[in-house]
Structures are given as C-alpha cells and as structure tokens.
Amino acid sequence: MFRISLPEPHEALAWGQRRKVRFAARAAAVAFLLLSIAHAVVRGGYLDYDGSPWARLPGKMAELVGLGAGDIKIEGLVRHDPETVLSAIDVTPGGSLIGFDAGLARRILENLDWVKSAKVQRLFPNQLEISVVEREPFAIWQRDDVYYVIDRDGVAMSGVPASQLVSLPLVTGEGAQRAAAELINQLEATPGILLQLRAAARVGDRRWTLYLDNGVKILLPEKDWAGAIAEVQKLDETQQLLSKGIRSIDLRLPGRISVAVAEVTPEAELQHEVAKK
Numbered sequence: 001m002f003r004i005s006l007p008e009p010h011e012a013l014a015w016g017q018r019r020k021v022r023f024a025a026r027a028a029a030v031a032f033l034l035l036s037i038a039h040a041v042v043r044g045g046y047l048d049y050d051g052s053p054w055a056r057l058p059g060k061m062a063e064l065v066g067l068g069a070g071d072i073k074i075e076g077l078v079r080h081d082p083e084t085v086l087s088a089i090d091v092t093p094g095g096s097l098i099g100f101d102a103g104l105a106r107r108i109l110e111n112l113d114w115v116k117s118a119k120v121q122r123l124f125p126n127q128l129e130i131s132v133v134e135r136e137p138f139a140i141w142q143r144d145d146v147y148y149v150i151d152r153d154g155v156a157m158s159g160v161p162a163s164q165l166v167s168l169p170l171v172t173g174e175g176a177q178r179a180a181a182e183l184i185n186q187l188e189a190t191p192g193i194l195l196q197l198r199a200a201a202r203v204g205d206r207r208w209t210l211y212l213d214n215g216v217k218i219l220l221p222e223k224d225w226a227g228a229i230a231e232v233q234k235l236d237e238t239q240q241l242l243s244k245g246i247r248s249i250d251l252r253l254p255g256r257i258s259v260a261v262a263e264v265t266p267e268a269e270l271q272h273e274v275a276k277k
Contacts (some may be wrong), residue, residue, distance in 0.1 A: 072086070073128070079114075138169075149168070198216065219252050228251040
C-alpha cells in the first residue's frame with residue numbers, strides 16, 4: 001500500500017513564498033541586465049542618429065525601475081547654464097542614472113576651469129542634487145591677442161567672455177595672471193592711481209609697468225614697488241605730478257624718480273630727476 005505524504009499547510013505556504021522571491025529576484029536580474037545592455041548601446045552611440053526612437057530607451061527603462069534622472073536640482077550657477085553642468089557629467093533629464101558615480105561627477109566638475117568647488121549628491125531613487133560655486137571674475141588677462149577672464153588665483157575661466165567685463169582691470173604679459181591679485185591689492189591703498197589705471201604690463205615676470213588713462217606710463221622697480229607706487233601717489237597729491245603733461249615716470253633705479261616730458265619729437269624729450277629718497 002502506497003502512502004503519499006503531503007506537506008503541512010504552513011510548509012506549503014513557505015515554499016510558495018520562496019518561489020515568488022526567487023522569481024522576483026530573477027526577473028529583477030534580467031531587467032537590470034537588459035537595462036545595462038541598452039544603456040551601453042546608447043552610450044556607445046550605436047543608436048545615436050537624428051530621429052532615433054531608441055535614443056531615450058535607457059532612461060525610459062530606468063524610470064520603470066526607479067533609476068531615471070527624474071528630479072535634478074542645480075544651485076549656484078551665475079554665469080553658466082545648467083546644460084553645461086549636465087553635459088560635463090554626461091547626465092540628461094529623464095535619462096538613466098544606472099552606474100552614476102556622484103564622487104566622480106564632483107571631481108569632473110571641479111576640474112572645469114570656471115568651477116571653484118562642487119557638491120553632487122544622488123538621492124534614490126531618481127533625485128540628483130548639484131551645488132556649484134563659480135570662480136569670481138577678478139581681472140582680464142591679455143596673452144598675445146587673446147583675452148581671458150581670470151579669478152584672484154590667476155585661473156583663466158572659459159565660457160566667460162571678456163567683452164562683457166570690460167570694467168575689470170587689464171593685465172598683460174607672461175606671469176601677469178599670477179601676480180595680478182597682489183598688484184591690485186596694493187593699488188587699493190593708492191586709490192588715486194587705481195582709479196586712473198588703464199592697464200598693467202608684467203615685464204619679464206619680474207616687475208610691472210602701469211598705463212594710466214591720461215597716457216602716463218609708470219615703470220615700477222622689481223623690488224619695493226609698493227613703496228614706489230606710494231611715492232608717486234604722494235607726489236601727485238602735493239605737486240599734481242600726474243597732471244603736468246608728462247609721458248612717463250621711471251622708478252626702476254633705487255632712490256630716483258625720472259620723468260619724461262610729453263613732447264612731439266623724441267629729440268625734445270627732457271628727462272630729469274624730480275625727487276630723491
């Protein structure tokens with residue numbers, strides 16, 4: 001006589017639950033695999049052509065499993081567009097966030113020359129928060145025939161047209177971008193000269209020559225140039241030196257200020273010592 005053993009009701013229920021769990025796990029694994037393949041195909045450019053109906057396939061599939069870029073917040077932008085940020089980290093609104101690395105995205109953004117610092121945070125399932133601190137324009141640096149907007153650290157910022165910031169100080173020459181902050185900071189102590197400054201040229205990455213709005217050129221020494229500027233400011237306050245039709249002031253020799261009078265011909269140029277320390 002044969003006897004058939006049937007599982008107890010609670011055992012049958014547990015077996016059914018385990019079966020459902022295994023099925024769900026396999027389905028999720030297959031979905032993830034298919035989504036990863038589609039993501040790789042699109043990122044590889046295989047479906048990248050005008051009018052392609054498959055271009056947004058990874059994003060659509062990612063949305064189904066809660067891994068699409070459905071909610072993106074970007075803060076801190078002043079002179080750049082959100083599209084510039086998203087393009088740099090290869091993210092599109094509604095696209096896939098599978099494989100997205102927030103730490104890598106932050107490093108990529110901070111490698112952009114106009115970004116001082118960045119923070120990237122992914123909030124599951126479909127939120128992305130980006131905070132960017134842009135570099136502040138400080139001066140315009142002319143190198144040959146090209147003009148760059150630079151910050152206080154001398155970093156040239158792409159995407160910021162110099163033509164829109166003509167009120168910034170203009171510095172020229174190799175090394176000028178690195179020394180500009182020190183020069184402008186010192187000139188702030190002599191506002192009479194700073195207000196007339198048109199440009200400053202770095203000579204041999206050793207010293208400065210200042211060009212004023214009235215055409216006067218001030219040749220600063222390599223050492224103690226801050227003291228030389230203060231001396232010119234003092235002479236201008238007491239003797240209106242910068243308003244006497246002179247062409248240049250040469251302070252390169254220690255203890256001497258030489259002035260060239262503005263005349264029509266070089267032969268008529270008169271240089272004389274006007275002060276000694």
